[in-house]
Amino acid sequence: MRVVKSLFIGFSAAALLTACTAGGDNPGTEYAPNMYHSVAYEPYSQIVDEDAGRWLTSIEYPDGHAEFFNSNKFNPHRMTMREPAPNTVSRNKQGWLPYRFGKDSLAYAAASIKNPLDSSAAVIAGGKLLYEMYCDHCHGAKGAGDGKVADKYAGVANLNSDALKNISEGHIFHVITHGKGLMWAHGSQINPEDRWKIAKYVKTLQK
Ligand code: HEC
Structure with a gap:
């Protein structure tokens, strides 16, 4: 019993430590990815890996992606948000153009x-x-x-x-x-x- 206990503690510690090795392009293991990356549609944050979250996918998505994929393939940079048309000038909340005279x-x-x-x-x-x-x-x-x-x-x-x-x-x-x-x-x-x-x-x- 003692051995099992210390093995368990050893494994947990090892798992924790390896999960923490992040750096460079590697974010490390994410235990709860949907806390880092919103599953909801968001303008900028998107998960482009179609297999992300395959392990818990329970729904069959028409294009076969897994649970966490939420990027829009057809938009620029695969963002959910569309980029404004070229030369667009932003207006303020009341719809007014900026005042340009210096x-x-x-x-x-x-x-x-x-x-x-x-x-x-x-x-x-x-x-x-x-x-x-x-x-x-x-x-x-x-x-x-x-x-x-x-x-x-x-x-x-x-x-x-x-x-x-x-x-x-x-x-x-x-x-x-x-x-x-x-x-x-x-x-x-x-x-x-x-x-x-x-x-x-x-x-x-x-x-
Ligand atoms: C902190 C004090 C202060 C506040 C607040 C302030 N003003 Fe003035 N205002 C001045 C002073 C001082 C001058 C004189 C500027 C100069 O000629 O050096 C002046 C000048 C002006 C002039 C004359 C400009 C010209 O062509 O000579 C107008 C018009 C004016 N203010 C309108 C306003 C309006 C409208 C507001 C509110 C949105 C306002 N001011 C708020 C201090 C103030």
């Missing part, structure tokens, strides 16, 4: 880009809410450059000044996106649609 294109952007939103009460109300979140503390509730932060952060622009009261919505959009002078960029915090809403609201302040 920071130094203010004058051009101000003259050429138009606000795609209408001037409905809902858009203005949304713009007001966003203005209160992102701009009010510097520019003040009426845009006079007298927000709380402006006490400490000198040079906040008065949006109703003669120099600024006639700026276009494109100008405002561009400044929110890229910042200007002492004002930091807000393009990464505020999505394009919300930036346009704010631009609409700022115009109501400037009237």
